[in-house]
Amino acid sequence: MQKMLAVEARALSFRYQGQHTLVLDKVNFNLEQGKIAAITGLSGCGKSTLGYCLSGVIPRLIKGDFSGEVNLQGRVGIVFQDPDTQIFLPTVEDELAFGPENLCLAREEIREIISCNLELIGLKELRTENPATLSGGQKQLVALSGVLTLSPDILVLDEPLSQLDNSAKDRVKSILLGLKEEGKTLIIMEHDKKNLLLADQIWCLERGRLFQLPASGEVNQGE
Amino acid sequence: MNREIALELKNLVFSYRPESILIEQMNLALFKGEAAALVGPNGAGKTTLGKLMAGILKPSSGQLIIFGEEGKTLPLHRIAQRVGYCFQNPEHQLLAVSVEDEIAFGLKYRSAGQDHISRVTESLLKLFEIERLRKAFPLNLSWGEKRRVVLAASLALDPEFIILDEPTNGLDDEQIETLNRVLGGLHERGIGVLLISHNQSFVEINAQRILQMEEGKIVNDYCL
Amino acid sequence: MSMTTAFSLDPRTKLFLVACLSSCAVITTHWAFLSGLWVVSILLLLVFGISPWDMMKKIRLLLYMVIFIAMMQSIFISAGQALITIGNISLMTTGGLLMAMEFVFRMLIIVCSAGILSTSNSREIIQGLIQLKLPYELAFMASLGIRFIPVFAEELRNTMTAVQLRGIDIRVLPWRQKIEVMTGLFQPVVAGAIIKSRSLAMSIEMRGFRAYPTRSSYLLLKYERKDYVVMICSGLLTAILMFGYFFWFQA
Ligand SMILES: Nc1ncnc2c1ncn2[C@@H]1O[C@H](COP(=O)(O)OP(=O)(O)OP(=O)(O)O)[C@@H](O)[C@H]1O
Ligand SMILES: Nc1ncnc2c1ncn2[C@@H]1O[C@H](COP(=O)(O)OP(=O)(O)OP(=O)(O)O)[C@@H](O)[C@H]1O
Ligand SMILES: [Mg+2]
Ligand SMILES: [Mg+2]
Secondary structure (H helix, E strand, O other), X not given: OOOOEEEEEEEEEEEEOOOOOOOEEEEEEEEEOOOEEEEEOOOOOOHXXXXXXXXXXXXXXXXXEXXXXXXXXXXXXXXXXXXXXXXOOOOHHHHHHHHHHHOOOOHHHHHHHHHHHHXXXXXXXXXXXXXXXXXXXXXXXXXXXXXXXXXXXXXEEEOOOOOOOHHHHHHHHHHHHHHHHOOOEEEEEOOOHHHHOOOOEEEEEEOOEEEEEOOOOOOOOOO | OOOOEEEEEEXXXXXXXXXXXXXXXXXXXXXXXXXXXXXXXXXXXXXXXXXXXXXXXXXXXXXXXXXXXXXOOOOHHHHHOOEEEEOOOHHHHOOOOOHXXXXXXXXXXXXXXXXXXXXXXXXXXXXXXXXXXXXXXXXXXXXXXXXXXXXXXXXXXXXXXXXXXXXXXXXXXXXXXXXHHHHHHHHHOOOEEEXXXXXXXXXXXXXXEEEXXXXXXXXEEEEO | OHHHHHHOOOHHHHHHHHHHHHHHHXXXXXXXXXXXXXXXXXXXXXXXXXXXXXXXXXXXXXXHHHHHHHHHHHHHOOOOOEEEEEOOEEEEEHHHHHHHHHHXXXXXXXXXXXXXXXXXXXXXXXXXXXXXXXXXXXXXXXXXXXXXXXXXXXXXXXXXXXXXXXXXXXXXXXHHHHHHHHHHXXXXXXXXXXXXXXHHHHHHHHOOOOOOOOOOOXXXXXXXXXXXXXXXXXXXXXXXXXXHHHHHHXX
16 A cells, blocks of 8 residues: 655755755655655765755745755654754743744643653753753754644754764654654654664765665565 | 873863852863863763863863963963864854865964965865865855864864864764874874764774763763 | 842833833933933843943943944034134034033933843743734844844854964954954855854744744733833823923923
8 A cells, every 4th residue: 555655856956056066966755654764975965955955945945046846745844954043032942832833822732832842852951041052962952842843744854863962862763753653754864874773764865866775674665 | 101281170160150050170181192082961061161171161260271371361362272172063163255265264374384274275175075165155065064174174273182072963974984084193193182972983983081071070080 | 129020020011111211312302311311221220130330341342333423423513612623623512522422321321221121031022012013023023133133243253263263363463464364254254144044034934934924922921010000100200201301401
């Protein structure tokens, strides 16, 4: 039985404004709902750029030569690579509330979501702290929770574990697996081999081309 | 073995806010040529300690001694001539309009010869595989590229001791391998390093001494 | 006790207070009156638990600029009696000096007002504006616009640290190099601030900002009795002051 495709990208090409080379060159990518895909590749190969395309940041918010087509089934959320530029409210609590507020949820519900997320991710003590004065890893966790509270159907995570300590890594990994259980679709950019075990399928980006590697976790279904 | 001290903290106290002290009465000595690693959970105070040692943050009380000189009275640029530092977030350190300038910047205004500058710059561009980006605007690079530019720029100054905050963050396996080689080279030349990292295998390869930090204290200090 | 009470006033009350203060400062033109108003705003700062001295230190640069502008003003405006003359050109006049003083006092009062507002965090102020029926987009955008200033300041600070971390002391460089470094830093600092603000806007957009025409809010502000007391008092006081001002100074 073929499951529904949550993410479908066809012939994506992109070149940053003022650059000569294509970062992405006719990239195709499919992902079924409820799966985790990891995207690897050398630093500078265009993983973040691919994440922008898949989440609609390109072409909406970043200029350049874009062509191709992306179909998403559901709401998308993206956590960027640099935690510093995703944090702007004066308390961790406000930061987590920002997404649900935009979705017009009721106050009580937002409170519930915040408490639940802080508990899960282990930031309960930092609830009223100013996120700008947190440590690198703590900021990364805040940036992640700020998107998780939106409960998107499709989640793009750009190296979400890179500054975390081991226990936080484990916590986040189990959260991600939990999301998968709930039927969410995840795309994770990752360098670290150990974290690739999380994924159902692994893709490698090289010189603008994307190809799928033999899966490490589950047996590769379909195709 | 009689080893000379490079950086030393004596009864050092530090707090960001008066009501909560982060680092309390810390005593610590890092030796010349030593490769040490500072590890610990998020929010333990590793970055803070690194910045204190590099003179970027000033201790609330206590002493920091840098190659025998009182650190409190030394201006940052003087400290930086001997102690290198790389931020956890590479963006905080970028200041030039091209990758090339970024690497050459320090040498250029410290009256190094033109030959020397271009030789150092070229070799570092090559080492970190950023030759193709030499004219690129540093702030537009990818995260890992920024990291490499910053590492190159700090190494260009040829410090006697260098503090690297999460240097493997954003690098792929091959580049971590390169960094391992670079650190091996520094060790051979007797240049001390302090690595702040969550990457266990990286730490094990490059450090002889492990400083484990928790809640602003060194709770464990041992040699591998 | 008064300090913590003032601190916890509703941001809308603070906005009202600041509006009273600054409208007094803008409408009136007499230096004596303005100086009195300035003393009042310093007292208010103290009530709100802010040390005026620390604050002045923080915004030193702005103050220098204000004083510089005031000096230029006093030189170019000629009115009243001449104080300093070169040949038969009067360089500084009593009128010019008074104008300059008025300008300085006004700026000081506005700075103090900003200090009062800074006792509420940005989210609270935004919420205050929203509950005053300002559209939420405008309130957030205004706050993001204002945020550009601290982003820029931080970018500048980081860059200055970065320069020193390269072992360079700009102060001791020869003039030619000093100018070279400074002009060279200009582009990365400005571009850096713009790139960061843009990334921030990107993150905000991707978190569903403006997805719907309305927006709920987790924070809810409620007036308390002290808010009403403060607002009524400051409103009355302002009215009395204005009346007195026009009666005494203008008549
Ligand atoms: N705004 C920009 N303008 C011009 N070039 C850019 C811009 N952003 C990225 N690039 C270039 O595009 C390429 C791909 O960048 P991208 O950030 O997607 O890489 P990445 O795979 O995420 O790398 P990393 O693992 O280091 O994060 C890089 O060579 C980078 O220099
Ligand atoms: N500018 C600041 N103002 C106030 N508190 C701060 C500031 N920077 C850091 N802190 C606090 O100091 C503590 C230590 O932070 P630090 O950045 O040193 O941690 P770290 O060990 O480097 O963590 P990580 O592994 O996440 O980078 C944290 O609890 C953080 O909230
Ligand atoms: Mg990237
Ligand atoms: Mg840190």
